[in-house]
Amino acid sequence: MSFMADDIVEVDPKTETISCDGGEDGLGHPAVYYTFNNENKIVCGYCGKIFIRKEE
Numbered sequence: 001m002s003f004m005a006d007d008i009v010e011v012d013p014k015t016e017t018i019s020c021d022g023g024e025d026g027l028g029h030p031a032v033y034y035t036f037n038n039e040n041k042i043v044c045g046y047c048g049k050i051f052i053r054k055e056e
């Protein structure tokens, strides 16, 4: 069992910008946008959800 997996979102490697509004579990927060600069990982400052840009 791994409840952490719910907080990790894998996105397409070509993705430049993601938005987060707190996810599907009703905990929502105002929509925020993050840009992958040289990083392949973004952690949402509101809800802690982790976005990982998958390498090829």
Ligand SMILES: [Zn+2]
Residues within 6 Å of the ligand: 020, 021, 022, 023, 029, 044, 045, 046, 047, 048, 049
């Ligand atoms: Zn969030």
